[in-house]
Amino acid sequence: MVGAAHVRREEIQVGQAVVAKADVGEVCIAPSCQGEGLGTALMKMVVGQLKADGYPLSRLGGYRRFYERFGWVPFPRGYIDFALRGLTSRGGFTDPVGYLDRPEEDARIRAYDGCRDAAACEALYAAFNAGRTGAEPAQSFGAGAGNPWRVVYEVGGAVRAYVFASQNAPPHTRFSSAVSISDxxxxxxxxxxxxxxLRYVLRQAAIAGAESVRARLPLDPSLYDLYRDSSCGFVPSLWQSSEGGNMLQVLSLRGLLEAIAPELTERLRMAKQATGEVGLRVRGETVGLAWDGERLTVEEGKGDWVELGQDGVMKMVLGLVPVEQVVKGEREDVAMLRAAFPVQGTATGVWG
Incomplete structure (x- = not known):
């Protein structure tokens, strides 16, 4: 064997719908065989196999100049960035260790124990992320124990919340903080x-000397008051590197839209959207959406269509930006797209 690539099946929610996603990683060619075009041949084979297997979407992390040749495009990662010093009205900075100290709350927080807590945390994950675009439908939690950065909040023997974090080795950059929260x-x-x-973990990070904490928590405005009240300050952000990093590929626009059609149907019903049609075109593939007031049909695209890049259509599907930021110009069908693809409180992690 002179080369290999690993493909892992993952699933991502779009509202109540679920989309299969192929996560590609561990791509390698033996050093003695590099420079012979084997990497190119391998990636072409991978893309062909993913399409044959019916995946509508794929993600990988890697160098942009190489993987763009095979259809992947850069796509931002979503984060909640917590500063560990808050600016006061007088121009000074809040001491996070004292400001975040809540002894009565800390007494209820302990290290995660997989044998005791896995089932409860899995249930909390499912309830917290039910119907949340961008999240996996379910999570399995391991049996580890004793990690001080993986903690649960317990009341009367029942786990009511968890936060899983990690302390990261240097160097620390704008993409890698000293302490990060994964879930x-x-x-x-x-x-x-x-x-x-969350307040407890941020205080522990401040004690450990971290200046900020990067968290993979939902970009959800309904949670922003909680983030604000539990920290010295936060910024929701979408980060993207010019050299590489997170990349997505729409392998089948029709497959993607068919997978989420039940969710789009429900959204159009709730919005009482008037009947209409709209065509979307991505990478030369044109797909039509026809709405009759009760049912959305995914069909072969015809007539006028909206030309979108892969990053644009995925930002729209994930509810990261308003439709008007993706669809340029005055169009009569924008109202239908706006109802089908509203801005949402999107989870972070699976798509980046």
Whole structure:
């Protein structure tokens, strides 16, 4: 064997719909065989196999100049960035260690124990992310224990929230903070335990000397008050490197739209959208959406269409930006697209 690539099947939610995604990684060619075009041949074979297997979407992380040749395009990663010093009205800075100290809350926080907590955390994840675009439908939690950066909030023997973080080795850059949060969840009916747990982790990060914490938490305005009240300050952000990093590829526009058609149908019904048609064109593939007031049909595109880049259509599907930022010019069908693809409180992680 002189080369290999690993493909892992993942799933990503778009509202209540689920889209299969091929995550490509561990691409390698033996050093003695590099420079002979084997990497190019390997990636062409991978793309062909993904299409044959029916994947509508693929993601990888790598060098832009190489992987763009095979159809992947740069796509931003989503984060919530927490500053560990807040600017006060008098121009000074808040001391995070003292400001975030809540002894009565800390007494309820302990290290995650997989044997005791896995099932409860899996249930919290499912409830917190039910119907949340950008999230995986479910998560499995391991049996590890004793990691001080993976903590749960417990009341009366019941786990009410968790936050999983890690301390990262230097060097630290704008894309890699000294402490990062990979996940967090709670009962959506009571977010206070998540706020308390988040505050605890941020305080521990400040004690450890971190200047900021980068978190893979939802870009959800309904949670921004919680983020604000649990920290010294935060910024929701979409980061993208010019050299490489996170990349997406729409392998089948029709397959993508067919997978999410039930969710789009429900959105159009809720919006009481008037009947209409719109065509979308991505990478030379044109697909039509026809709405009759009750059912959305995905069909062969004809007539006028909206030309979109892969990054544009995925930002629209994930609800990251308003449709008007993706679709340029005055069009009568923008209202239908706006109803089908609203801005949403999107999860981060699976798509980046």
């Amino acid at each position: 967090g969840a709670c009962d959506p009916g009571d977010t206070r335990p998540l706020g308390a747990t």
